[in-house]
Amino acid sequence: MNKIGIIIRREYLTRVKKKSFLVMTFLGPILIASLWIIPFFLAMNSETQSKVLVVDETLVENNGVKSSLYLEKFKNDKELTFEYGYDITEAQNKLENGKYDAVLEIVKTNDMPPIKGFLFYSENEPSLSAQEAIRSQLTNILKDHVLVYDYGMTEKDLEWFNNPKIGFYSKDIRSGKDSYKEIKTILGTMSGFLIYMFIFLFGGQVMKSVSEEKTNRIVEVLVSSIKPIQLLMGKIVSIALVGLTQFILWVVLSGILIAGLQSFYPQTFTEPQKENITINERVISVDKIDNISSSAGEVNQMVQGLFSIDYALVISMFLFYFMAGYFLYASLFGAVGALMDVDTDAQQFTLPITIPLIIAMLCFPIILNDPSGTVAFWLSIIPLTAPMVMMIRIPFGVPVWEIALSMSLMIIFIAFCMWLAAKIYRTGILMYGKNITYKEIWKWFKYKN
Amino acid sequence: MILFSAKDISKTYANHKALDKVSIEVEQGTVFGLLGPNGAGKTTLIRIINQITAPDEGEIFFMGEKLKAEHVHSIGYLPEERGLYKKMKVGEQAIYLAELKGIKKADAKKRLEFWFAKFDILSWWDRKVEELSKGMQQKVQFITTILHEPKLLIFDEPFSGFDPINANLLKQEILDLKSKGATIIFSTHNMESVEEICDSIALINKSKKILDGKMIDIKQRFKKNQFEVVIPNQKNIKHLLTEGVELISSFDTPHTQVSTLKIEQGKNAELLSNILLNTDLISYKEILPSMNEIFIETVSNE
Secondary structure, three states: OOHHHHHHHHHHHHHHOOHHHHHHHHHHHHHHHHHHHHHHHHHHHOOOOEEEEEEEOOOEEEOOEEEOOOOOOOOOOOOEEEEEEOOHHHHHHHHHOOOOOEEEEEEOOOOOOOOEEEEEEOOOOOOHHHHHHHHHHHHHHHHHHHHHHHOOOOHHHHHHHHOOOOOOOOEOOOOOOEOOHHHHHHHHHHHHHHHHHHHHHHHHHHHHHHHHHHHHOHHHHHOOOOOHHHHHHHHHHHHHHHHHHHHHHHHHHHHHHHHHHHHHOOOOOOOOOHHHHHHHHHHHHOOOOHHHHHHHHHHHHHHHHHHHOOHHHHHHHHHHHHHHHHHHHHHHHHHHHHHOOOOOOOHHHHHHHHHHHHHHHHOHHHHHHOOOOHHHHHHHHOOOOHHHHHHHHHHHOOOHHHHHHHHHHHHHHHHHHHHHHHHHHHHHOOOOOOOOOHHHHHHHOOOOO | OEEEEEEEEEEEOOOOEEEEEEEEEEEOOOEEEEEOOOOOOHHHHHHHHOOOOOOOEEEEEEOOEEOOHHHHHHEEEEOOOOOOOOOOEHHHHHHHHHHHOOOOHHHHHHHHHHHHHHOOOHHHOOOEHHHOOHHHHHHHHHHHHHOOOOOEEEEEOOOOOOOHHHHHHHHHHHHHHHHOOOEEEEEEOOHHHHHHHOOEEEEEEOOEEEEEEEHHHHHHHHOOOEEEEEEEOOOOHHHHOOOOEEEEEEEEOOOEEEEEEEEOOOOHHHHHHHHHHHOOOOEEEEEOOOHHHHHHHHHHHO
8 A cells, every 4th residue: 555545544543433533423413403403493482372361450341342442452473372351360360370371460540541561470480572572562552542543543554554564685686695694694604613623623633643743753763664744644634534524424414413303393494485474474573563573584584594505605615615724724733743842832833823713713703794895805815814714705605706816825825835844844853852943943944855 | 795885975954064974884784883972963874874864965875776765665763762652552553664664464464473472472462552661662663663674774772771681682683683684773872782783883973984894893903902811829920021011900819810911012922931931821812992992082082
């Protein structure tokens, strides 16, 4: 077997057999699957209902016809259903028996119209959103009352007034698709962060492994059999393969996990019927119970967003920037590993490499805020930050020339870094017990190989 | 036959010259001692032979050819700074290192089993290196160095870290390898072991070769015409000295008198006959300088 092959095989097998690899392999998909599933469960959970009994003391009876400002005016929704009663003591008993989750008492006052309400509950305090919804319903009913009786609005006017049907959707001008900013933000951040993590995790492994071989002193035996550059490349490639293996296992396992859950809850995971249901949802949601339903609408929009993304582009770009970012940083980390020794201060060498990574991370919010702004542009062109920053921008759409420029700069810079790393590596690994300075490294470039 | 030769090797690092026109020749089937104080440039020369670094100037020939990449398969190297993967199992690791020297896996396994049995360490096969003592690790590393049956073996301070018993075992192995035709370059500053196993040496000091040749020749060159004479202690050597003989020192034992004499060239016969006429001669031998003396003398004269 070719010698690099032997190196790759050993490095790969020892890593894949490690317990930590196994743990990560199974934890990853659970994380990924939960990220995918949470929106669906959010949508499902919002359907747990609370029953509210409205006791209206302002109720008056005229010729056997009950009437009041509030009677039958509350609107049921996914979260809340309303029933009406007359006697507060009876209502409180029912509440204690658990027939209702809350009792809303509207107190008779001298004010006209009466505007004081009390909310009683037994087991659990109603959620803030439910309380807010009830308050807003009270306000809306009152508002309607004023509009009808004081301003003479008809029922029809009132309905239009409450539902102006002003839609607001953002659309991508090029593809004509809805923009789904939230899901793109999540996807971009996730893939950017994933690359950042992989670089740190696996680049760090290259560094650790190189410095281990150096402090072990086995490296001298190894380089008497193979060229230092072969050893370094074998290591970098094998760790990349480990990363890819893990990534593929994650995709496959999360796929299985999501598919499994989908077959358990088939209804939950279908794409919502966009044109009809969402718009209809909106019609409901923009009306008096605004606060509650709009959250369900957002969840639906997120779910739709999941289906709206060009996964082929995202995945292929991800693979490119994942590999490119890794090779770039792995060679640098490898060089740093070769500089480390038992008693040397590694900090001075790791810092220059980690700083660009951290800058990219810190700029995530700026880039998300304006994915085609100046900061985003430059950081996605500069090879040291491009792998992460470009991945954030990709879901939002990036002009082809920018991607091409960024990719070619990446490749050129990787070649440069590997050359640099090879020079540092082959000298560094054999420098024992010596404090290496930048000045000294500079001289290494003049050595003959 | 010359197996290995280096001609006018120079290597400069940033601020110092590690080797300055060093030439050595190693004959096949001999043990060649590469001697010199710390920092003289021995390790640099060894790394150049192993193609770990390249010389700035000079040429190297191995088995009649210019040194090239494939030659690493015919060279075995035991560096001074020794080490193995701590977390890896002994057997697995030995196979890995053998594969890197171009041996097929199955073949490596067979050979390893032979050597492990010979050193009585078969039970270590599945143990991790970190579980072994330092001396045990050295044994494993020694086996991995010689497993691919290299024509040229390079040992850098091989005895450091071995206890006397294992050091002796190692010495026997080295001599055994030599008798099987291997050529050995042996770098050390332990002069005692040089006396015992080296056929020829080169002494490097401050990046220059200052002495080389066969051990016998060097000793002849450095000898001071001193002899040790032992006679019964009834007589005193003082009264037996002849012309051209100088008494350096002498001491009595219960029955004998041991003296060190400096005898001018060609004056031995006269002295001996004078002694034999007057008393018994128990022993008479030439005192050759030890490598240690030669080393110190040469290096401090620089």
